[in-house]
Amino acid sequence: MHNSDDKSCSIPAGAALIWTIGTMATGAAISGPRASAWLALLTCAAAAVLTNGVGVLATICRVTLPLAAGLLVVHGVVNPSFPSTVTWFGWFHLRESGLSYAVTLSGRLCIIAAGLLLWRYTKRTHVLAFFQSIGIPTRALCMLAIAGTSLSLFASRGRAVQLAQQARGLDLKATLLARFVALPRLVVPVVTASLIDAEHRGVLMEHRGFGRQGLVLPDRWTATAPATTVSKVLIALLPPIAAVAVRCLQ
Amino acid sequence: MTLLTTTINLAGAGGQVFPWELRVQPGEWHVVVARSGTGKSSAALALAGIDTQRDGAALPESSRRPMIAMLPTQSIWAVSLIGETTEDEIELGVGVTGARLPAAWKQWLIQKLELQHLLSRDVRTLSGGEIVRVALAILLARKPEILVIDQTLDACDPDARRQLRKTLAEWLQLTNAAIVEFATSWRDQDVTTTDSRLIVLTKHGYVTGLPAQVWKTLGDSASDFFEGLPGLAAQVTAGKASADLSVTIDALARKLAQVPPARTDDLKRNYETSLLLENLDFVYESSNFRLLVEHLALGTGECTAVVGPNGAGKTTLLRCLGNLIGPWRGHRAVHGAVLPADVPLHRVAQAVLYAFQNPDDEIYRGSVHDELFECRRNLRPQEDGISPIEQLILEDLGFDPMSSEPPFSLSLSRRRLLIIASTLLARTRIVLLDEPTAWLDPLQKRGLGCALRRFLGIGGTILMVSHDLDFIGRSADRVVTINNGRQLPETVSEMLQTPAAVLAERAGISPMLWKESDCLRALGAVPRSS
Numbered sequence: 085m086h087n088s089d090d091k092s093c094s095i096p097a098g099a100a101l102i103w104t105i106g107t108m109a110t111g112a113a114i115s116g117p118r119a120s121a122w123l124a125l126l127t128c129a130a131a132a133v134l135t136n137g138v139g140v141l142a143t144i145c146r147v148t149l150p151l152a153a154g155l156l157v158v159h160g161v162v163n164p165s166f167p168s169t170v171t172w173f174g175w176f177h178l179r180e181s182g183l184s185y186a187v188t189l190s191g192r193l194c195i196i197a198a199g200l201l202l203w204r205y206t207k208r209t210h211v212l213a214f215f216q217s218i219g220i221p222t223r224a225l226c227m228l229a230i231a232g233t234s235l236s237l238f239a240s241r242g243r244a245v246q247l248a249q250q251a252r253g254l255d256l257k258a259t260l261l262a263r264f265v266a267l268p269r270l271v272v273p274v275v276t277a278s279l280i281d282a283e284h285r286g287v288l289m290e291h292r293g294f295g296r297q298g299l300v301l302p303d304r305w306t307a308t309a310p311a312t313t314v315s316k317v318l319i320a321l322l323p324p325i326a327a328v329a330v331r332c333l334q
Numbered sequence: 335m336t337l338l339t340t341t342i343n344l345a346g347a348g349g350q351v352f353p354w355e356l357r358v359q360p361g362e363w364h365v366v367v368a369r370s371g372t373g374k375s376s377a378a379l380a381l382a383g384i385d386t387q388r389d390g391a392a393l394p395e396s397s398r399r400p401m402i403a404m405l406p407t408q409s410i411w412a413v414s415l416i417g418e419t420t421e422d423e424i425e426l427g428v429g430v431t432g433a434r435l436p437a438a439w440k441q442w443l444i445q446k447l448e449l450q451h452l453l454s455r456d457v458r459t460l461s462g463g464e465i466v467r468v469a470l471a472i473l474l475a476r477k478p479e480i481l482v483i484d485q486t487l488d489a490c491d492p493d494a495r496r497q498l499r500k501t502l503a504e505w506l507q508l509t510n511a512a513i514v515e516f517a518t519s520w521r522d523q524d525v526t527t528t529d530s531r532l533i534v535l536t537k538h539g540y541v542t543g544l545p546a547q548v549w550k551t552l553g554d555s556a557s558d559f560f561e562g563l564p565g566l567a568a569q570v571t572a573g574k575a576s577a578d579l580s581v582t583i584d585a586l587a588r589k590l591a592q593v594p595p596a597r598t599d600d601l602k603r604n605y606e607t608s609l610l611l612e613n614l615d616f617v618y619e620s621s622n623f624r625l626l627v628e629h630l631a632l633g634t635g636e637c638t639a640v641v642g643p644n645g646a647g648k649t650t651l652l653r654c655l656g657n658l659i660g661p662w663r664g665h666r667a668v669h670g671a672v673l674p675a676d677v678p679l680h681r682v683a684q685a686v687l688y689a690f691q692n693p694d695d696e697i698y699r700g701s702v703h704d705e706l707f708e709c710r711r712n713l714r715p716q717e718d719g720i721s722p723i724e725q726l727i728l729e730d731l732g733f734d735p736m737s738s739e740p741p742f743s744l745s746l747s748r749r750r751l752l753i754i755a756s757t758l759l760a761r762t763r764i765v766l767l768d769e770p771t772a773w774l775d776p777l778q779k780r781g782l783g784c785a786l787r788r789f790l791g792i793g794g795t796i797l798m799v800s801h802d803l804d805f806i807g808r809s810a811d812r813v814v815t816i817n818n819g820r821q822l823p824e825t826v827s828e829m830l831q832t833p834a835a836v837l838a839e840r841a842g843i844s845p846m847l848w849k850e851s852d853c854l855r856a857l858g859a860v861p862r863s864s
Contacts, residue, residue, distance in 0.1 A: 209418050226430075229416040237415065240458065241695075247658055248695040250679040251688045253712030253760070257678060272698035276742060280694060284411040288404065289430075291384050292476075294414070298432030302417070302425040 140201055147197045152190035159186040208233070213305040225299055230289075238278055245273045335360060337400050337479055337512050342380045344373050346537050354540050356381070356533075358480060360510040363503070367520045368535035369557045369775040370747040374516040375407060377535070378484040381514060403478035405486045407746065407773070409469035413457050420460070420468050421453040427472035435475050443471040446501045459620065462691075462769075463490040463644025463801075467498070474505060483515040488772060491643050491801040518747075518775035519554035536561045548580050551587040554776050554804070559587065605633020607670075608795040609655070609686065609764050614664035616654050625650050625819045627664075632764070637786060637796040639810035641803070647819040648799040649691075652766045655797065656688035668764065684713050687762035691769045693749040696756075702737040702744075705752055709760035717761060723792050724759055730785035731755045732778070747773040751782065758789050765789070767798040771805045783809045 159166060159182035166182030212229055220228075249269050250256055256266060338358040346352045354377065358364065368374050382404040406412055414430070417423040424443065428435040444450060447467045452460060457468055466486055473481065481502070487495050502513060520532065532549050534541040534556050541560050552559055560566060566583070614627040625647040632638055640648045653659040655666070657679050666673050668685045687709065690696055699705040706728070710717065720728075720735055728735055731751045741752055750773055757765055770786075771779050779802070786796055786809055800806055806813065815822040 207418065208416075209422065212416070226416075230414075233415045244692075245695045247679075248690045248692075249698075251656055251658060251683055251690065252696060252709045252756075253680050253683040253687075255678070255680040255712075269698050273695055276698075277692075277694040281411070284406060284408070285414075287384055288406060288411050289414060291382065291404065292427075292430055294430045296431075299426075300429040300432055300434055302422055302429065305422075 143201060144194060144197050148190065148193045151193055152186070155186040155189050155193075156183060159183065159189075209301075209305040213301055216299070216301060226294055234282065237281070238274070241278050241281070242270070242274050245270055245277070248273070338402075340381065342377050344377060344535065344540075346539070352539055354535065356514070358512045358514060360512060361506055362512045362531060363506065364512070364514045364531045364533060365520055366514065366516045366533045366535060367557050368516070368518070369561055370518060370773070370778060371745050372535050372537060372557075374518075374535065375484055378404065378482050378514075378516050382482045400479035401476065402480045402482060403473040403476065404482045405466075405469055405473055405484065407484045407486060409462075409466045409486050410457075412469035412472055413465070415457065418456060419454050420449060420457055423457055423468060424449075424471045424475055427475035431476065439475065439477075443474060446504065447471050448497070455621070461645040461649070463494050466490055467494075470498070470502075477509060477511075479511050481511065481513045483513065485516055485518060485773065487515070488518070488801075491641075492803055494644055495801075518557075518773070520549075520556060532556070534560050544583065545580055548584045548587070551584050555587070557775065558777050559583075605636045607631045608634040608668065609797075610665070610667040611655065612665040614651070614654055614662060614666075616650065616659070616662035618650075623647065623650075623819060625654070625816075627651060627816075627821045630814065630821070632795050632797055634763075634793055634795055635790045636812065637790055637798070637810045638812045638814060639806040640797065640799045640814050640816060641801070641806065642816040646816045648816050649768055650819075651816060652688065652768055652797065652799055656686055656766050657682040658688060680712070683709075684762060686764045686766060687713075687757050687760055688766040689753055689757040689768065689770070691772060693746070693753040696753050697741045697749060700740060702733060702739045702741055702752060703735060705741050706733060706735060706756050706759060709756045709762075713760050713762060720759070723788055727758055727785045727788050728755060730781045730788065732781060747775065747778055750774065751778060754782065755785075758785065758794075763793055764795045765797075767796060767800075769800055770798055771800060771802040779805050 160179055161177060161182070163179065163182050166179035166185070168177035169180040170178040172178075208229070212225060215225055215228065246256065249266070254266055254269055256263060336357055336359050339356070341353045341355050343351050344354050356364070366374065366377070382402045383399060384404065404412075413423055414426055415423075417426050424440065425435050444453065447470060449467060449471060452464055452468065457465065460468065469486075487498060490498060505511070506513060531542065532544070536557070538561075541556075549556065566579075609630075609632040611627060611630040614625065614630075616625045617623070630651075640651060642648050650659065654662045654664075657675065657677065660675055662675055664675070666675070673682065673685055697705055699708055707718075725735070731754065732748075733752065733755055741749060744752065750770075754767065754770055757767075770782060774782065783805065790796060798810070
């Protein structure tokens, strides 16, 4: 989820929050005013590219294009619930409303991908420092922090299990059926070991009094978190800006 | 002043429950030794106040429970993993309580636990021994009154362990706190403070209060000794051993320690090379750590141990050999045939099989039987059945090949042995073992030593990474030392003048019979158990 790699550009946590919430909410909530979905997409992509280079754009394309292509074929050509607009060779139907629907879905996918990438390139220490500065309660802060790290732990556990099973002779590059059969060998250890880990860590953190009496973050986090004040102002301005933007583009 | 007086209910043999009374005073270091499966971790959790069901004597409301910190079996569990660096985590160690870590105390911890070069690193990239030091800093940051250690120091190399014990002894003196350490074995050199108390937990009671000389004689066999003699354990429970009984125990322990002299003829065996590695060059891009190994040849029937300090590159070497990391440059040949670095992992496993340190990454089957034959099923599905030698290997490791017991109901040490057994049964002749003795008690280590020796006897080759010099001394034929990513000139230390073949003779009896009290009685001068 959050990247701890120092190579990644650190963008203001507040800005990431605004972009994420704004674009996600817009993309999920609207189906009519398509323009605002595109606006959100452009904002996300621009932010991700500006902070982390054009490589991010390539990643967004790699994630979304295969899905988008599938959607276009399914809804624009195959799905009979959309009326046929053009017919070629007597059997090939082009469905304009289906294509339109597929474009909308693809746009939402792009928004989600761009939002996730943006979030990934934001330092979690900055996010926590920012949340604390706007008064998020300590318990919620701890839960958020742990949820964030749990996902990355889950992912690294998945990689470790995959490696361990391959080291035991499991062929993960064989046929599709073989891969499907191998799925439990990857899923069971990941889930079991993650649950064991989560239980032990949770119990020990509770024993240490985690989140019970407040949480003092290292000074470095707040000192290095960029543009926290700017983020606060942007958060305050977000609702009116979004309202005006949606109104103008409708 | 007493820091804590408590009674913990321990599960004994035959479903019995017996109370273990413990009184902890400032400056004391209690070392609690017990075999695997005795309930050490449960006792540690109860002592720390985490598992309240086992805490047989709840504190009266007027009493204050001292601040107890617990260093768990896997020290990474003590790290919140919220911070991005080690320094973040140390500060959060106190930050989670709403306070700030005083700069002077932080400096003391960093200096004494030698964390200077780790401060800017992500905890998840540290080696096992480094994580132990970081976890200790996190826990000590709060200045607990009692530190409970659950078998954690085993993950460190001997030098690091000695250094950590020294640091903890200094911490005891400085803060007047106390330590209760749970361990599977005990060595005389582990005792670093004069205020140490030794306790042996068995399935029949607990033993404490014996004179220091008796403990010294018993050494790391203490838990086996009393577990094998339930009547004797019962007689000395709760520190009530008479002077006569102490003398008897000492005499018996001395008799058991008399082992035949080591043979040296086996040292000059000539091995046919089964695995050859030349000019290995691997770099971790994230940390710029570089591993260079010029020449490493493993012989058929030979057990080679890789030793070196934490973070030296030992596990990296094993992972390169097993293709678990890459790309690396160099030449690797198995029985003369080149095995390039880009061969798929499952094909490498047919020639070189790697057993991971953490068994939970590998176990997924519903029964011990299925898990034992999992590697074989993947690599050689056409070969079924079990040879007599494989049957003996399983007996050494304490497994019934037909057992339908769920693997996750086994203790951590048994799960570890299960994965090693599965590896040895795969019929891949070259095996890489990462810390095979981690979490094992002395009896299990002896069984493992026997199993490995049998595997070598049928043409196997073993390369293992271990910090356990005792085990290496008894099981390895050769030692390769790695430090800071470089292979040091090979030497045969004095410790290794004892060939592994005398392992069974050292005990005087078959290791698996060691637990039978009849064997001890047969050696004479043993009081009859009830």
